[in-house]
Amino acid sequence: MTWLVTGGAGYIGAHVVRALTGAGERVVVLDDLSTGLPDRLPPGVPLVRGAVSDRSLLEETIAGHGVTGVVHLAARKQVGESVERPLTYYRENVHGLTVLLEAVVAAGVRRFLFSSSAAVYGMPDVDLVTEDTPCTPLNPYGETKLAGEWLVRAAGRAHGLATACLRYFNVAGAARPELADTGVSNVIPMFFGALTRGEAPRIFGDDYPTPDGTCVRDYVHVADLADAHLAAARRLAELPPGEDLTVNVGTGRGVSVRELADLVAEVTGIREPAPVVVPRRPGDPAGVVASAERIGRELGWAPRYGVRQMVASAWEGWRLRRPEAAAPGGTGSDG
Numbered sequence: 001m002t003w004l005v006t007g008g009a010g011y012i013g014a015h016v017v018r019a020l021t022g023a024g025e026r027v028v029v030l031d032d033l034s035t036g037l038p039d040r041l042p043p044g045v046p047l048v049r050g051a052v053s054d055r056s057l058l059e060e061t062i063a064g065h066g067v068t069g070v071v072h073l074a075a076r077k078q079v080g081e082s083v084e085r086p087l088t089y090y091r092e093n094v095h096g097l098t099v100l101l102e103a104v105v106a107a108g109v110r111r112f113l114f115s116s117s118a119a120v121y122g123m124p125d126v127d128l129v130t131e132d133t134p135c136t137p138l139n140p141y142g143e144t145k146l147a148g149e150w151l152v153r154a155a156g157r158a159h160g161l162a163t164a165c166l167r168y169f170n171v172a173g174a175a176r177p178e179l180a181d182t183g184v185s186n187v188i189p190m191f192f193g194a195l196t197r198g199e200a201p202r203i204f205g206d207d208y209p210t211p212d213g214t215c216v217r218d219y220v221h222v223a224d225l226a227d228a229h230l231a232a233a234r235r236l237a238e239l240p241p242g243e244d245l246t247v248n249v250g251t252g253r254g255v256s257v258r259e260l261a262d263l264v265a266e267v268t269g270i271r272e273p274a275p276v277v278v279p280r281r282p283g284d285p286a287g288v289v290a291s292a293e294r295i296g297r298e299l300g301w302a303p304r305y306g307v308r309q310m311v312a313s314a315w316e317g318w319r320l321r322r323p324e325a326a327a328p329g330g331t332g333s334d335g
Ligand SMILES: NC(=O)c1ccc[n+]([C@@H]2O[C@H](COP(=O)([O-])OP(=O)(O)OC[C@H]3O[C@@H](n4cnc5c(N)ncnc54)[C@H](O)[C@@H]3O)[C@@H](O)[C@H]2O)c1
Pocket: 006, 007, 008, 009, 010, 011, 012, 013, 030, 031, 032, 033, 034, 035, 036, 037, 050, 051, 052, 053, 072, 073, 074, 075, 076, 077, 092, 096, 115, 116, 117, 118, 168, 169, 170, 171, 172
């Protein structure tokens, strides 16, 4: 197999590339480097610089590298930005995917794996979110992921592709510091940012119906997520044409924002200023925790890493890019 990994120079994509190449699969990466970094790629993995909406570049890449399967990660992913710029999000995430699927179908590629998100569920009012929980996304980002799933499954059924949609929950951590997420919009980097600026980390609301009153989420280590891609890629080889496998990638365990803040203080060694509670943000669900039953049953996948390892490895990555953030008494390497 040769896999085309779109967005392979991104945070998650680079981990997926390593999981695939580490297991002996051939990989070519297509990435426009809008947020990706070429030095995240292991030596020997070809990088084609360009957009997934460039049909002729896709045709050249698929034919030139003998691509037999696609892992499609390239997308815009900022929820707030998607509210302000919905047309950009639909163009990049939905139109781009349409062009990619057209090229894939025309070239006779038969395996397609799509990065989806727990954002498709919106505000699920259940203890554990199963793949059958109704999808009611709350913002254009989540809508483009749900529309993406529809497109992938419809194209798969019509054109005989085996497809998989992986709905990632909250992705965190890094397999190596240089592969860490460079974004600052998720809760762990937001806490790091506040603490290293000497500011109090903000907890949005502590009056939710959860054990400690703060929001509960399901965090998955990016290395575990990459392993899930490898398992799904292998499974696609066994799926009959036109079949789809849609699975949550989460651990089934919830961690509250308060617990996370405590862990961040412990790992970084920065305990002051203590977190402050500020009003709830509109649209934040109280708890979103995956049922990990289907992924365990279908792919034999189970997470290897816990949230402490996610925070510790994310902190290593943060410090690599910001050496000035080295904290007195930090215990970031205790994994
Ligand atoms: N990070 C998360 O917590 C999370 C959660 C759920 C789903 N996802 C999904 O996972 C995927 C990867 O996310 P990430 O966190 O690695 O983000 P990222 O921004 O680090 O990676 C995206 C990569 O795609 C590239 N890219 C973007 N648009 C492109 C285009 N039109 N053509 C070619 N390349 C393009 C970027 O340069 C980057 O390398 C996305 O589809 C995202 O929606 C991420």
